[in-house]
Amino acid sequence: MQITVLFCAGLLNCLKAAVLLLFCMGIILAVFYLYTDLKNVIRTYRNAGYAFLILAFFLVLLACKGNVFTGYDNFSHWALAAKTMIFNNRYPSFQDTLITFQEYPLGSVSYVYYFAKIVSDSEAAQMAAQAFLMLSFVLPVFKYVRQNIAAGFVCVLLFANYIFCYNILITDLLVDTLLPLQGAAMLLFIISECIRSADSKNFRGGVCGYYAIPFLCTAVQIKNSGIYFALLACILLGISIKWDKSKKKERILTIVSPFLSLWLWHAHCSYVFADGSVTKHAMTAQNYRNVFSQKEENDIISILSGIVRFSFTGKELYYLCFFMVMGGALACFAGAAMQKKYLKFLLASAGIYFAYMVGVTFMYLFSMPGEEALNLSGIDRYRKTIFILLYYLLFVFLLELMSAVENKKKSRICMAGIYLAVVVVWRGEGGKVFPTIFDQIVEGPxxxxxxxxxxxxxxxxxxxxxxxxxxxxxxxxxxxxxxxxxxxxxxxxxxxxxxxxxxxxxxxxxxxxxxxxxxxxxxxxxxxxxxxxxxxxxxxxxxxx
Amino acid sequence: MNMMSTAGRVLLFFISNLGMWEYFRRKSKMNIFFCRLLPLACRLRCFFVQVC
Known part of the structure; x- marks a missing residue:
């Protein structure tokens, strides 16, 4: 929600006022609720989820303390955009000649700006801001930790550590980990609050569907490729209309919102930058036409064959398959209902993965220029993005499994779940075992x-x-x-x-x-x-x- | 704010977030943001443009 408000404020050129407004409103509301209804507030927030958020954020602060950005892409865009915004208190424009990736949306950077203005503008604080955002997207999994809370808590903590070491380090402002976590949290929200509430007559809860709007908008505000996750969510929302026709108007408005946000961003870029629509990775027809016209037939065949080969091979894919098979083995203990659910999940995962790889192919053909496209630069990083989403969803399935099994089997399943989490976390790059967020200080040039x-x-x-x-x-x-x-x-x-x-x-x-x-x-x-x-x-x- | 330690500011940030979370937990409708906050932001912007 805060990202969407800040993003709109950025487009309206009133970022500083929006930061002040959001922060003061939050403080006033907190004081009001704590003063008038202290017992209820304490009861609401005294649970494993918020304990996890506080503990994990504390650990992240310790891990980020004293660190500086070292990754290449921080200096080419993400940290540079944050630094420019913190210095100028506005979104970059034609005056900021340092910004070369002008079409990259600034949703996550807006949040970093918000945190930096309130807490500190040091590089460590900027890292912590992004990590806090990622942790907040891990938080929804606690909805599925219903029984055996201690085991669930440990599992989530291990899972968060695993994800934070998996693709992008927490000492970077790149969004390749943030985006799938946001996408997964959005899908979870839509499945639990819109689909299940519409599907089941006896379902209790289910908040207003308009709450999905900030989720959908944030997906495309973090990165243009977030449209893939937004489309997945739109398909789910479209399906939910079938079950509950009374919410048709609400759902249609929600489905339209990410496209509106994308359109606003493109309009903003073409207004504030002379060549915004043709900069590298710009999501415009003109840029796609330019990039594609530079590719020859051999280049296209080479890119396509490279991606097809890559889609079915690689250590990371085998690890994920192993994780999936282990999850399936656990589902066998939990009865026919969970097995059926697991099969559905497996099919959906395969569909999501291959649809994403089609999207990646489109990106290499139409958006990535020259040699970079031929070498399939960064493809491992891009694929890990979708793997994070699949790990997240499988992890949620595992937590649901742990809560769903009968009492006599419960301890066995819980132990298996923890074991599975530990096995995955223990695998490390280059023979290194149990990587943690504290190992991430990279001595760069x-x-x-x-x-x-x-x-x-x-x-x-x-x-x-x-x-x-x-x-x-x-x-x-x-x-x-x-x-x-x-x-x-x-x-x-x-x-x-x-x-x-x-x-x-x-x-x-x-x-x-x-x-x-x-x-x-x-x-x-x-x-x-x-x-x-x-x-x-x-x-x-x-x-x- | 400048006089406060970083830890204090992190705490204030958390409290501010708590206020927001609690607000949205209690209100099932979020029209206030679209109907009140954004127009207010627009008006604030006009005010700043005129003053500055």
Whole structure:
């Protein structure tokens, strides 16, 4: 809900006012309810779900404490967008030349902004904000922890740790974990509050269907590809109309809402950016046409065959299948009803997976340009996105199973559930067992550049108009340093390259500062001795002195 | 707010969220957001544009 409100406020250019309004409204409401109905409030929130949220958030705060962003994509978009918004108190526009992925929606970043404005604008706080958002999407699984709460609590804690180590680290602002968690929470909400309430005459509860609107809108506000999860939810809502025709108007309005949000975002982008509709990964017909026209027949065949091969192979797929088979084995203990449910779930999972891979194929053909598409860049990360959704849904099934079995079998099933969770959590990358969120401090080359900046006190003597040349030691590092330099210096007047011959420094004097990360490079050493002998021992050469 | 420690601000953030959760738990209709909050945000924006 907060994301949708902030997103609308961002489009209306009143973000700061919206933050103040949301925060103050929350405080006023909390004081009012705590003052007038303290006992009821305590009774409502004294449960395993909120205990999990508080404990898990505390652990996340400890894990994030003192960390900085190190992942490449943080500097190319996500953290950069957050930094720009925190600094300017508005959504990026044509004035922010650093933002290159102009069509990426800013839903999650809006929430990071909200948290940063209230708590702290440090990078660790931004990570914590996103992690809190993810935890809040794990929270709905507690609806299915009905009996044996302690076992359920441990399972959810292990599951959250597993998911947080699975794809994107919690020290990143990328949304590849957040999006499927949001999608899964949305599907769960629609299944439990709209489908089951309409399906069963005796169902009690079922809140107003309009509550699904923020869920659906948030899916497309986090990332354009969230439309896939929104479409799944729309199909479910469409089916529910059949059972309960009295809520037809409500359901249709809900189904329309994510498309309205998407349209508003596109309208916003084409208004505030000159070329917003043709930037990389822009979700527009014009961009799709441009990208697809650049691909030759061989490229298309190569992409299609690569994706088909990838869809049926890979360690991650085998792990998920193992998890599914184990879940099925547990369902065998729980009687015919659960077995039937499991079969339905299995078919739905296969359908969701293959439909998603069709969507990914579309993305590689129509949205991903050139070499990146041919190499199927990032496909493992994209596939893990749908795997997270499937893990989530299977985990919910498992919790339901644990609550549904008869008393005599209960302890056995509970133990099996915990065992299954532990087995999955224990598998680790590269022989490492039991990865936790506390293992995630990655020593990246960021430290290398920051040491050079600190040593030369560069930030205190440079100005926003300054330009920088970063001399890296290898091509891969140069690409990273280019994005990192833009992020740290807050300017697009940054160039990063590997100096492998003398001519590489021909235009070096056009830059105000030259940062030398490749200290052993002979060409750079000679050039500095010839042109700036007084600075020959410094890692930063100032060409204006 | 600036005088408060980070832990204190996290606590305030939680309390603010609690207020929101409790509000939505009690109200089954959320029309207030679409009928009142957004128009209010629009009016606030107009006010800021005029003043600034």
């Amino acid at each position: 960021r430290r290398l550049l920051e040491e050079v900046i600190e040593e030369s006190e560069l930030l205190s003597c440079s100005s926003p108009q300054s330009s920088y040349l970063i001399c890296a030691s290898e091509d891969r590092e140069a690409g990273y340093m280019w994005y990192l330099g833009r992020f740290l210096f807050g300017t697009d007047k940054v160039s990063a390259r590997v100096i492998s011959e003398k001519s590489g420094l021909e235009d070096a004097e056009n830059y105000e500062y030259i940062l030398i990360l490749d200290q052993e490079n002979e060409f750079i050493g000679q050039w500095v001795r010839d042109n700036y002998p007084e600075q020959k021992d410094s890692p930063v050469i100032s060409t204006v002195k």
